[in-house]
Amino acid sequence: MVLKNEDGYELWLRYNLIEDEELLASYRQQVTHIKFNANTPIEAAAQAELERGLDGLLGPEQDWIEKPSLNGAVVCGTPTSSGFIDTLDLKELASVGDEGYVIKRHKMDVHTINVIAANTDKGLLYGVFAFLRLLQTHQSLDGLHIVSAPKVKLRMLNHWDNLDGTIERGFAGHSLWDWHKLPHFISPRYTDYARACASIGLNATVLTNVNANALILTEPYLHKVAALAEVFRPYGVQVFLTARFSAPMEIGGLSTADPLDADVAAWWKDKVDQIYNILPDFGGFVVKANSEGQPGPHDYGRIHADGANMLADALEPHGGICIWRAFVYDADVKEDRFKQANSQLVPQDGTFKKNALLQVKNGPIDFQPREPHHPLFGAMPKTPLMLEVQITQEYLGFATHLVYLAPLFKETLNADTYCDGAGSIVARVVDGSLDGHDMSGMAAVTNIGDDRNWCGHPFAAANWYAYGRLAWDYELSSEQIADEWLRMTFSNDEQFVKTAIKMMIDSREAVVKYMMPLGLHHIFEVGHHYGPGPWVDGIRPDWTAVYYHQADAESVGFDRTATGSDAVSLYNPPYRDQLANVDSCPENMLLWFHHVPWDYRMKSGRTLWDEMCLMYQEGVDDVRQMQQTWQSLEGKIDTARYKHVSDLLMVQEREARWWRDACITYFQSFHGKPIPDGVEPPEHDLDYYRSIVHYYVPGIPERRFGKIGSN
Numbered sequence: 001m002v003l004k005n006e007d008g009y010e011l012w013l014r015y016n017l018i019e020d021e022e023l024l025a026s027y028r029q030q031v032t033h034i035k036f037n038a039n040t041p042i043e044a045a046a047q048a049e050l051e052r053g054l055d056g057l058l059g060p061e062q063d064w065i066e067k068p069s070l071n072g073a074v075v076c077g078t079p080t081s082s083g084f085i086d087t088l089d090l091k092e093l094a095s096v097g098d099e100g101y102v103i104k105r106h107k108m109d110v111h112t113i114n115v116i117a118a119n120t121d122k123g124l125l126y127g128v129f130a131f132l133r134l135l136q137t138h139q140s141l142d143g144l145h146i147v148s149a150p151k152v153k154l155r156m157l158n159h160w161d162n163l164d165g166t167i168e169r170g171f172a173g174h175s176l177w178d179w180h181k182l183p184h185f186i187s188p189r190y191t192d193y194a195r196a197c198a199s200i201g202l203n204a205t206v207l208t209n210v211n212a213n214a215l216i217l218t219e220p221y222l223h224k225v226a227a228l229a230e231v232f233r234p235y236g237v238q239v240f241l242t243a244r245f246s247a248p249m250e251i252g253g254l255s256t257a258d259p260l261d262a263d264v265a266a267w268w269k270d271k272v273d274q275i276y277n278i279l280p281d282f283g284g285f286v287v288k289a290n291s292e293g294q295p296g297p298h299d300y301g302r303i304h305a306d307g308a309n310m311l312a313d314a315l316e317p318h319g320g321i322c323i324w325r326a327f328v329y330d331a332d333v334k335e336d337r338f339k340q341a342n343s344q345l346v347p348q349d350g351t352f353k354k355n356a357l358l359q360v361k362n363g364p365i366d367f368q369p370r371e372p373h374h375p376l377f378g379a380m381p382k383t384p385l386m387l388e389v390q391i392t393q394e395y396l397g398f399a400t401h402l403v404y405l406a407p408l409f410k411e412t413l414n415a416d417t418y419c420d421g422a423g424s425i426v427a428r429v430v431d432g433s434l435d436g437h438d439m440s441g442m443a444a445v446t447n448i449g450d451d452r453n454w455c456g457h458p459f460a461a462a463n464w465y466a467y468g469r470l471a472w473d474y475e476l477s478s479e480q481i482a483d484e485w486l487r488m489t490f491s492n493d494e495q496f497v498k499t500a501i502k503m504m505i506d507s508r509e510a511v512v513k514y515m516m517p518l519g520l521h522h523i524f525e526v527g528h529h530y531g532p533g534p535w536v537d538g539i540r541p542d543w544t545a546v547y548y549h550q551a552d553a554e555s556v557g558f559d560r561t562a563t564g565s566d567a568v569s570l571y572n573p574p575y576r577d578q579l580a581n582v583d584s585c586p587e588n589m590l591l592w593f594h595h596v597p598w599d600y601r602m603k604s605g606r607t608l609w610d611e612m613c614l615m616y617q618e619g620v621d622d623v624r625q626m627q628q629t630w631q632s633l634e635g636k637i638d639t640a641r642y643k644h645v646s647d648l649l650m651v652q653e654r655e656a657r658w659w660r661d662a663c664i665t666y667f668q669s670f671h672g673k674p675i676p677d678g679v680e681p682p683e684h685d686l687d688y689y690r691s692i693v694h695y696y697v698p699g700i701p702e703r704r705f706g707k708i709g710s711n
């Protein structure tokens with residue numbers, strides 16, 4: 001059978017007719033109609049989605065209109081919106097809070113009904129998507145009983161979208177937000193964006209780049225923002241904006257943005273009042289301050305908490321929050337960049353207002369393919385810390401390379417901070433349970449653009465999906481999430497799913513091996529970060545590669561033990577001790593923490609140099625394996641998407657070789673050691689790799705392109 005070509009627009013919400021006839025027949029018996037009296041816009045959206053989903057999955061022959069017999073009904077409601085749900089007296093609802101849901105098959109005399117219940121309309125919406133997911137992934141409905149609630153409160157996307165339509169580190173086209181035509185033209189795509197977010201439990205979005213433009217806070221733009229918020233509202237997606245710290249000067253006519261200046265505070269108060277006037281359910285601000293050239297309180301001799309608290313004060317009467325980013329480091333400070341956020345922020349623990357949160361990247365440097373967890377987690381118990389991850393693959397081959405990120409996200413979430421004994425994992429810091437915080441959240445820099453398939457690579461949407469699912473429940477396994485996504489996005493063919501899961505899971509380690517094995521880091525080409533640049537030097541040190549790998553004829557790696565920058569001391573024992581000792585430091589982190597001789601003996605018995613070369617080769621081989629795996633799946637999915645993936649895998653293989661050869665020839669130039677057997681000889685010499693220049697690489701707005709000293 002030839003499968004109809006698809007373009008990926010529908011993401012995981014395809015709702016194609018279930019092809020397995022037996023299963024279809026059994027679902028059709030178990031799911032016969034809908035009993036749903038929508039009372040709110042969110043309930044109306046949930047009902048429409050349920051009808052749409054059932055129409056597609058079970059066939060449009062049924063009208064889904066409530067029937068006299070209850071048997072097979074999908075009964076949806078909250079105890080307050082539905083008398084019927086109220087009479088069921090579902091005790092489980094006590095544990096699902098205001099966003100969770102209960103789904104169960106419920107026997108009533110001779111009838112069995114499907115119940116989707118929640119305490120709020122939002123919970124109901126999530127329950128509907130979860131119910132549809134069960135059908136989409138061919139789960140049995142027999143004995144169904146699901147009680148689910150999100151583990152963190154704010155589950156947020158961060159768009160690094162600029163007002164000119166470009167996206168910083170965006171590799172899937174231009175911004176979705178058509179600021180020029182807003183608020184009058186409302187693209188239907190905005191609704192589909194909100195549906196996709198809601199389907200995985202995301203409840204907040206930051207529309208604008210953290211390298212912020214103050215214009216977004218002017219009245220004409222606020223009306224555009226409000227128009228988007230109106231589309232998102234029925235899907236429970238709340239809108240946030242980035243606030244440029246110097247906005248009072250740039251659009252307010254003030255001569256200072258000093259957070260302790262009364263006029264500045266008053267300006268922000270008025271600005272926030274105006275925003276809530278236009279957009280009553282505005283979520284609040286996300287702020288990047290005193291980082292990479294952005295303005296902030298340090299410009300006036302103040303501290304981060306001064307800035308965050310001023311904004312939090314302005315937002316507080318409206319129920320808004322201020323999210324202050326912890327991605328702070330300074331060009332003029334000599335201290336290891338790894339340590340700077342801790343140095344600046346830990347002393348301020350306990351000084352932030354109640355409606356302020358700190359947003360902390362997963363690792364201390366910058367979204368590398370592998371980083372140790374950020375040492376701020378576990379070091380600021382009095383402040384709610386959000387986790388920030390990056391879905392867009394700035395350092396992972398952009399939307400060209402197939403890299404499934406759930407294992408990376410989970411590596412951080414499961415990392416033990418030991419701040420309160422063993423088991424004090426990052427996830428428990430982030431969900432607030434460890435330190436008793438009521439507010440909690442996760443944020444992710446999106447990979448969404450206006451490409452027809454949203455995220456560029458046909459597999460890149462898996463990372464949007466995985467992030468949402470993990471923000472809801474970080475205990476889900478990477479495999480389970482991949483399984484769901486593959487079934488909904490491509491096919492329920494068991495062989496296809498099983499094979500493709502393995503390919504996805506292995507892809508993360510593959511990219512680590514061909515880009516930065518053994519803990520090498522920040523060895524990317526300058527500015528755009530596409531491809532290798534281990535030779536990058538001559539700009540501010542913490543934006544170079546040589547600062548991080550410190551290679552010379554004898555050795556390589558960043559000494560972060562007590563003999564070096566002592567960044568290891570930011571971690572708690574026993575992890576600190578494990579890292580500090582070269583013999584116990586996990587080998588995949590070795591060069592993050594140790595400066596070791598090229599002849600250092602690895603656990604394999606090989607020298608570090610040989611091991612590094614072989615790992616680069618393994619990375620290339622892994623991509624070749626992915627290509628073979630994918631080839632074995634030809635015919636299992638439509639040709640268009642199959643070919644898109646196989647073409648990109650071809651590019652990925654070529655670029656994995658580029659990484660291997662560029663890095664091996666570069667590091668070899670320090671010591672001249674031979675390349676070990678089993679590693680293919682580099683195709684070109686080092687000069688060749690150093691001379692490669694890429695122009696107009698996506699994701700780097702024109703204003704930054706080619707700027708000397710760009711990171």
Ligand code: GCV
Pocket residue numbers: 160168169210211288292327366394711
């Ligand atoms: C939005 C990295 C990226 C920058 C990004 C910054 C941040 O440095 O390269 O493009 O700026 O992180 O997270 O603020």
